[in-house]
Amino acid sequence: MAEKGDCLASVYGYDLGGRFVDFQPLGFGVNGLVLSAVDSRARRKVAVKKITLSDARSRKHALREIKIIQRLDHDNIVKVYEVLGPQGTDLQGELFKFSVAYIVQEYMETDLARLLERGTLAEEHAKLFMYQLLRGLKYIHSANVLHRDLKPANIFISTEDLVLKIGDFGLARIVDQHYSHKASQGLSLTLWLISPPPSITATLRKGADRPGAAAVGWRGEGAGGRAA
Incomplete structure (x- = not known):
């Protein structure tokens, strides 16, 4: 081998x-x-x-x-x-x-895209993954970084312990360290469990990754038939 x-x-x-x-x-x-x-x-x-x-x-x-x-x-x-x-x-x-x-x-065994291709995510798994995704995004943004390519294929899963990790920062950018994102953090992260309106997507800066998170969460919800 x-x-x-x-x-x-x-x-x-x-x-x-x-x-x-x-x-x-x-x-x-x-x-x-x-x-x-x-x-x-x-x-x-x-x-x-x-x-x-x-x-x-x-x-x-x-x-x-x-x-x-x-x-x-x-x-x-x-x-x-x-x-x-x-x-x-x-x-x-x-x-x-x-x-x-x-x-x-x-090394991570699989990614969210492959898991979704296999079929429905259980509701408890969808909730667990979305929580970890938003937790990771909060940390990334606190480091003044935007991922800019958040999608299921870049969200990796350890099938043994169901740990989710964000990867592939090839399109990521460092934003102005003096930029304050407190205003955008004022919106509850749970709001992004549903798809945001296009008008909001166009106006967010520091929250630019959140529509991606919402799309990921919405896709998981669609597979399971219930909100993640």
Whole structure:
């Protein structure tokens, strides 16, 4: 199995030395390909996102994503362990010297999109997931970050303990640290369990992720036939 995984890594151009083995395809993020692997040093399964740094624009996007994910640490955010260069070298902030970067992060078994494809979510599961989603969003916004790509495929689930985590910050942005979001926080988060009017969607700034959360919650509710 490990040899097959190593061949797969070669096919996709993964060059991380011998530390990571048994690569398997997971999917594509906004800025790159994602494979699962086993970190032989840490003795754990991880997800490894490969970002190709082909020009100034891709480097700018990669730097922004890395800067954002390194400032986030929360139970409902996919944990990033480290960011590496070719052969598993330490980037040490010198991204411009390399043609590729690898984001090594927590492995999650599935995502909300796949769960919804399987059928109805139980009401108690929908409530639990929506609570964790909003909890994660509250933390992200408190860090002056907007995710900007909130959708079921970017909401990851641990099927063992039903923990939900937000991931893929490829389109995320850091907003003005002096911007006050207290006014938008005044609206109860539970209001976003239903789809907000388009007029509100157009006027929100700090709450820009909440229509996404509402759409996710509404989709789960639609699958179950009851409000999440």
